[in-house]
Amino acid sequence: MPLRTTAVSQLPVAEVLDDVAAALRRHRRAVLVAPPGSGKTTLVPPFLLTSGLCPSGEIVVLQPRRVAARTVARRIAAGLGEAVGGRVGYQVRFDKKTSDRTRIRVVTEGILTAWLQRDPELTGVAAVVLDELHERSLHADLALALVKEVQEALRDDLLLVVMSATLDAEPVAAYLDGCPVVSSDGRLHPVAISHLERAPEGRLEDTVVAGVLAVIDGSPGGDILTFLPGVREIEAARRALVERAGERGWDVAVLHGRLDPAAQDAALDPGPRPRVILATNIAETSLTISGVAAVVDSGLAKVMRFEPSLASGRLTTERISRASAEQRAGRAGRLGPGRALRLWTVHDERTMAAFDDPEIRRVDLTGMALELRAWGVTDAAAFPYFEAPEPERLAAAEATLATLGAIDALGGLSALGRRIRRVPASPRVAAFLVAAADAGALHAASRWAAALELRGAGEGDLAARARTLDRERHRGADRLASQLARAVSRGGRDSGDTSDEALAGLLLAGYADRVARRRTPGSDRVQLVGGRGARIIGDPGHHELIVALDVDGGRRGEQAASLVRTWVAIDEAHLRAHRDWVEEDRVRWDEARSRAVAERVARFGDLVLARDPVPLTDRVTAQELLLEHASRDPAGAVGTPSDKDEVLLARLVTFARAYPERELPETREAWIASALPILCSGRAGFEDLRRASLRGALMDALAWDDRRRLDAALPERLEVPSGSRIAVSYQLDGAPVLAVKVQELFGLDETPRVADGRIPCVVHLLNPAGRPLQVTSDLASFWTRTWPEVRAEMRSRYPKHRWPEDPTTAVASRRTTKGPRR
Numbered sequence: 001m002p003l004r005t006t007a008v009s010q011l012p013v014a015e016v017l018d019d020v021a022a023a024l025r026r027h028r029r030a031v032l033v034a035p036p037g038s039g040k041t042t043l044v045p046p047f048l049l050t051s052g053l054c055p056s057g058e059i060v061v062l063q064p065r066r067v068a069a070r071t072v073a074r075r076i077a078a079g080l081g082e083a084v085g086g087r088v089g090y091q092v093r094f095d096k097k098t099s100d101r102t103r104i105r106v107v108t109e110g111i112l113t114a115w116l117q118r119d120p121e122l123t124g125v126a127a128v129v130l131d132e133l134h135e136r137s138l139h140a141d142l143a144l145a146l147v148k149e150v151q152e153a154l155r156d157d158l159l160l161v162v163m164s165a166t167l168d169a170e171p172v173a174a175y176l177d178g179c180p181v182v183s184s185d186g187r188l189h190p191v192a193i194s195h196l197e198r199a200p201e202g203r204l205e206d207t208v209v210a211g212v213l214a215v216i217d218g219s220p221g222g223d224i225l226t227f228l229p230g231v232r233e234i235e236a237a238r239r240a241l242v243e244r245a246g247e248r249g250w251d252v253a254v255l256h257g258r259l260d261p262a263a264q265d266a267a268l269d270p271g272p273r274p275r276v277i278l279a280t281n282i283a284e285t286s287l288t289i290s291g292v293a294a295v296v297d298s299g300l301a302k303v304m305r306f307e308p309s310l311a312s313g314r315l316t317t318e319r320i321s322r323a324s325a326e327q328r329a330g331r332a333g334r335l336g337p338g339r340a341l342r343l344w345t346v347h348d349e350r351t352m353a354a355f356d357d358p359e360i361r362r363v364d365l366t367g368m369a370l371e372l373r374a375w376g377v378t379d380a381a382a383f384p385y386f387e388a389p390e391p392e393r394l395a396a397a398e399a400t401l402a403t404l405g406a407i408d409a410l411g412g413l414s415a416l417g418r419r420i421r422r423v424p425a426s427p428r429v430a431a432f433l434v435a436a437a438d439a440g441a442l443h444a445a446s447r448w449a450a451a452l453e454l455r456g457a458g459e460g461d462l463a464a465r466a467r468t469l470d471r472e473r474h475r476g477a478d479r480l481a482s483q484l485a486r487a488v489s490r491g492g493r494d495s496g497d498t499s500d501e502a503l504a505g506l507l508l509a510g511y512a513d514r515v516a517r518r519r520t521p522g523s524d525r526v527q528l529v530g531g532r533g534a535r536i537i538g539d540p541g542h543h544e545l546i547v548a549l550d551v552d553g554g555r556r557g558e559q560a561a562s563l564v565r566t567w568v569a570i571d572e573a574h575l576r577a578h579r580d581w582v583e584e585d586r587v588r589w590d591e592a593r594s595r596a597v598a599e600r601v602a603r604f605g606d607l608v609l610a611r612d613p614v615p616l617t618d619r620v621t622a623q624e625l626l627l628e629h630a631s632r633d634p635a636g637a638v639g640t641p642s643d644k645d646e647v648l649l650a651r652l653v654t655f656a657r658a659y660p661e662r663e664l665p666e667t668r669e670a671w672i673a674s675a676l677p678i679l680c681s682g683r684a685g686f687e688d689l690r691r692a693s694l695r696g697a698l699m700d701a702l703a704w705d706d707r708r709r710l711d712a713a714l715p716e717r718l719e720v721p722s723g724s725r726i727a728v729s730y731q732l733d734g735a736p737v738l739a740v741k742v743q744e745l746f747g748l749d750e751t752p753r754v755a756d757g758r759i760p761c762v763v764h765l766l767n768p769a770g771r772p773l774q775v776t777s778d779l780a781s782f783w784t785r786t787w788p789e790v791r792a793e794m795r796s797r798y799p800k801h802r803w804p805e806d807p808t809t810a811v812a813s814r815r816t817t818k819g820p821r822r
Contacts, residue, residue: 011039029179036330057126109139127159136358166323222293255279308396312551365397378411428510435509440496460538505574534562543569595685596622639690658755721812746810
């Protein structure tokens, strides 16, 4: 049946279908931008079928969500006057309705990725339609890049259409080598938008209920679709609304991803009375919910933010973008004029982001990295993405793949990696299931896997969660467990150990980097492999070791306390059997004792589980550790040097100052640091270090030529005219000091110098009692200018001693009393 004869042909996009056809005939690619409710999803796939653009082969339509894929297939089929499963079918994870006659196949993102991996040429496919690309899901971005490669390398006849309601089209068109952009500005029905006058206060459910009741009382003329961020908020609003809406003759329905397909489909069909449908953003795109005439929008959504440095994510409630708000409002204009009440102010709207962050910027990239390896990409950083991920995020994903054993020595997928990729679950869960299949515990493990994959299945102990789901005969968990088990193995019963303890051990295949130890017995605080601290929900009882399966990174990045939402207790015996278990003797630095100590350490990865002291035999490592820690504060490490040590240090500092060309240490601390390697040799702690000879180490640290020069140029004693050898007091700052009785310098008219005459001494002239008489650095000047005055004073004080008029011609003597006159 030709599409143009159906009622849907009146949708606004019908006016630009010929432009889409022209673009595809010229370029094989096109970007279509049209507002919500304009008919792009409903019209374009059948148009490709009936226009002659795709005379043979399938038209594959990519939808971001399973519920949308099923409803889109039904709508397209209805437009062709058919039922789903004929020319129009759908295929989502674990659910498929197609036949040999199917020409339009609506699929979810994972299905298209798997199809491309299985058959890169997309044999039998005439066109690929990427719908709702504005959501920028990880799989959609990947599909865009892969289909582009297929077109360019293998299938120049393949058609590609990218569609969106709110996408910034030019970057996509540029990525697709400048393909045409077709725009449809029309909306089938107008939507009147209103805002709150004041910012809402109090609980979210109260604000939502007030908004819904205001719309009900305004007689919307149809159902009201209400957007909330998550299931918990939906339930709170439902409890608060159901009675008050019932009094007005309204029913309350819910729509979210945790519902089974039948319950989701039921929410899409009209009921006997008008309804308030409380939904997450699952209802934001591609869904036409029959009878909706109004939208009440909380302006919030649940967003996963993955933190690569922690290898964990956090689910946060965030404000939506203006583009998302436009999408939501468009739900009210599908079947007639509608209205949208936005539960925020006009001012707040101006501060909202224009578009939502793409998933490639905020989610775990391990699954994408796995797909790229399967595609043959060994350098994921060099892959031609539409928008490249941050290197840190990509590196974290690659590290996880390596931890799982999914990468071989050549950088491609290992045999284990290929098995993991075939399981329709997260790579960690898939690794667990593969290990369980090998251990003969697949079906029991699939119950745990279902509990892990099902959002909202509870928190705390995974084993207890799985038992609860079994006891409640949870249909979603039962179905998912069976489907996961079939994806790994086609038959057979469990023949291995299926106890909780054994399954916990098998979880190490996917979560070895999530092992944690309680900080103290009975504490809710744990330390994970990698050093991260966290708090656990629930009580593992006497167990001290857990595997942290769902770790929330916290609200403030690396400074936050992480929260382990889901965990399972594990016995040490399973850790001992794993490749990451290590027992080793090692030497470490004990800060409390300020020394290197030896111990026998048992650890899992870098998580230390036990340490016992052993005799220190590795003296080399001990002295290396001592040197490392002593180097942080050399002067403090060696303690208080002796007087002789200080004398040498001052002499060495003077030496460096006098001979800069030798490039020697210039400070006391630098000289001590230079001696540390010798001081630390054969020693283990600061106490040992302080008993060592600093003076000996300083001299040993000197090169032979420097040592010889030091002794010659900066002697410890200088000979004066009296024949005495007077000790030189070298200073850390300033010139050397020579303290000598004045009578021993008679006959000397130049100031004593050291360092080959480079440095004059400061002479402390002493009286006969050995007390300071005068300080000078210019002896000749002292004799001529100051000596007469000094002589006059000293003669009266020490009349028995020699005080010649001309000391430069007098005979120096150790004796200071009068002798024969000359």
